Amino acid sequence: MKIGILTHHYINNFGAFLQAYSLQQAVQDLYPDDEVYIIDCINLKHFIINAGGWFRFYKNKENLSNWFQKIRLPWTFAKARKKYMNLTHICYDAKGIEKLGLDYIIVGSDEVWNYRETKGNAKVKFGIGLNNEKLIAYAPSVGQTNDLEVPDYVKQGILKFKAVSARDALTEKLAENIRGEKIERVVDPTFLSKIPVEPVASVKKPYILFYYCDGLPVEEKNKIFEYAQKNGLAVYGAGECDKHYTSTTVNLTPFQWVWMFKNASYVVTGTFHGAVFSMLNHRQFACYLTNPSRIKKVTSLLEEFKLDSRCCDANADNIIAKLKEKIDYKRTEEEFEMRRNSSKVFLKDNIN
Known part of the structure; x- marks a missing residue:
């Protein structure tokens, strides 16, 4: 079985990287004999705006030394993605994803369902154009978006999913209104797997x-x-x-x-x-x-x-x-463990 994860993995943001990495690790642990990938689907507009933002100079907060270190960060992220993510071939739309021959696609986590975010919003995150795979939504977030004036493609897309969960109350409410069913709240993927640490040599004191x-x-x-x-x-x-x-x-x-x-x-x-x-x-x-x-x-x-x-x-x-x-x-921690276990059960029950 080939399982793909569709998320904002390419954003130069620590949370975005770690939630994608953690979901990859958690799913691979649940399905050790299967192939688990991060779908390297790039929204070029989103990617360019995000990467370009690291080159801004904020004179009130930064000096040149800070700035020179900051502008190296996109390359640091690129190396980490290459080393720690099992990426598919690059694709830019649903047609490219369809060619990967995946059995399941897990959409999430992060603000993948923020349909009012014009930079990062992509219809493919709602399953539009994906017809050959079974779709699972794991811990998506709509950000600050509310359920007023929901676009038709959002409604149609969310109804396509075999199973839907939510990371927060607002996403839960939106999905419940569209699907007419109780939506399970699951934890962010970073709760699901053990994440390595690397020391920072320059930090010497509390x-x-x-x-x-x-x-x-x-x-x-x-x-x-x-x-x-x-x-x-x-x-x-x-x-x-x-x-x-x-x-x-x-x-x-x-x-x-x-x-x-x-x-x-x-x-x-x-x-x-x-x-x-x-x-x-x-x-x-x-x-x-x-x-x-x-x-x-x-x-x-x-x-x-x-x-x-x-x-x-x-x-x-x-x-x-x-x-x-x-x-x-x-x-x-007792609550964390209970929620971890129930979140893993959601994945196990819906990927088979």
Whole structure:
């Protein structure tokens, strides 16, 4: 049996890489005698815009040293994809995918169903043009999209799937309205497999880790830096630039990025996978959410595991207080394990 995974694997984003890699590993573990591939289907517009974004220079945050390290990151991702992903031949549309001769296609995870995202939206992610394979949706997300004015191709596509699951409440609601059935909530693929780590040689002392807290006022961020200095902590960014960080840790491999979370004393993040990897590595963390495409999916994740109290406003004192508030990971890990098992059962029950 040949199983293909159709997702945003080519995006130069740590979460996008790790969810694709993890789903590949999880499915291969479930079906060790079968062939499991990442379908190397490229949306050129999406790819070019994403790759080009790494070459922008933000003078208020970056210096030339930061920037030179940052612009190398797309090549770091390219090498990681080549080494760790079992990629098919490159294809650009449904016709190319059909020629691969796959028995099953798993669509997901990440915002593969965000039909209002004009850069990355592709009808093929809804199964349009795929007629020779059985389709499974594993943990797709619609981002911030709601179920008003849903395009016909989205409705027609979602109805084509043999089985549909969802990663968050909004996607669950959309699919339930279209299919008229209960949709199972499953965990992000990064929960399903053991992810390797690679150490970052330049990191020598305990640290607070930031990962994309868009909109956090500079004066509040500086207060957190002052707290770190008083308490003997460095401050790093997980694959992001800020000339005020202790040193630059932007050109990381995906597994070095995971190591940064695994070894952080505290994490402050504004993203879905920033929250996920804080949780998976049992870190004390706080979420500062302002990006509309992240608020609903991160909030849904935290509510699912009864960690929604980790959300903070733009006040450094509140963020620091939240970081020092211990999470009972013994209880949370029990929930993780139960949800991992049920998510694997979803895959096993629907791929046969």
